[in-house]
Amino acid sequence: MAIDSVTELQNIASTIRTCTLCTLCEGRTNAVPGSGNLKAEIVFIGEGPGKNEDVHGVPFCGASGKLLDQMLLSIGLARDDVFITNIVKCRPPGNRDPLPFEKVVCATTYLDHQLDLINPKLIVTLGRHALNHFIPDLKISEVHGHAQFHNNQHFLPLYHPAVALYNGGMKTTLAEDFLTIPTLLQNLTQTH
Numbered sequence: 001m002a003i004d005s006v007t008e009l010q011n012i013a014s015t016i017r018t019c020t021l022c023t024l025c026e027g028r029t030n031a032v033p034g035s036g037n038l039k040a041e042i043v044f045i046g047e048g049p050g051k052n053e054d055v056h057g058v059p060f061c062g063a064s065g066k067l068l069d070q071m072l073l074s075i076g077l078a079r080d081d082v083f084i085t086n087i088v089k090c091r092p093p094g095n096r097d098p099l100p101f102e103k104v105v106c107a108t109t110y111l112d113h114q115l116d117l118i119n120p121k122l123i124v125t126l127g128r129h130a131l132n133h134f135i136p137d138l139k140i141s142e143v144h145g146h147a148q149f150h151n152n153q154h155f156l157p158l159y160h161p162a163v164a165l166y167n168g169g170m171k172t173t174l175a176e177d178f179l180t181i182p183t184l185l186q187n188l189t190q191t192h
């Protein structure tokens with residue numbers, strides 16, 4: 001009997017928690033598969049877990065996570081309405097950028113499969129690394145807040161909440177870009 005997408009996503013999360021496919025497994029406390037609604041219309045994707053996420057095994061659970069929650073609330077959404085994850089599921093040591101090999105092996109093994117199963121209407125990338133994972137040639141400073149259609153998928157590039165935390169101007173920009181999400185989603189729902 002074929003297993004349903006929710007069960008399959010739960011199985012992927014279990015596999016991630018014990019994954020040793022790249023060396024990022026060596027320094028992690030917890031892998032962070034992602035959390036939220038397994039049938040979400042919107043998936044938010046950051047680059048990789050930070051210190052708090054590594055401790056708790058939950059994405060965006062530190063200060064930048066609180067800001068993300070505020071932004072979600074501003075458009076009438078809660079974490080349970082969306083799915084939140086990262087390109088790599090284990091924290092790079094010292095918060096360094098994930099290496100190209102780490103991103104490729106993790107994303108092709110897990111993220112791609114998660115996205116296939118959730119099949120969101122919209123992927124919101126958080127930060128330039130997440131944006132460039134999907135659409136390499138775009139500059140986030142030029143396209144943030146502007147929907148993109150690439151490889152048959154709709155994207156909205158946003159700045160990373162961690163960047164906006166200590167920069168008032170960036171925070172305002174992120175808040176304004178967030179406000180485009182409901183209309184964008186509504187338009188995508190009508191065209192689906």
Ligand code: SF4
Pocket residue numbers: 016019020021022023024025031088089090102105106109
């Ligand atoms: S980062 Fe991804 S591929 Fe590397 S060990 Fe963690 S789950 Fe596995």
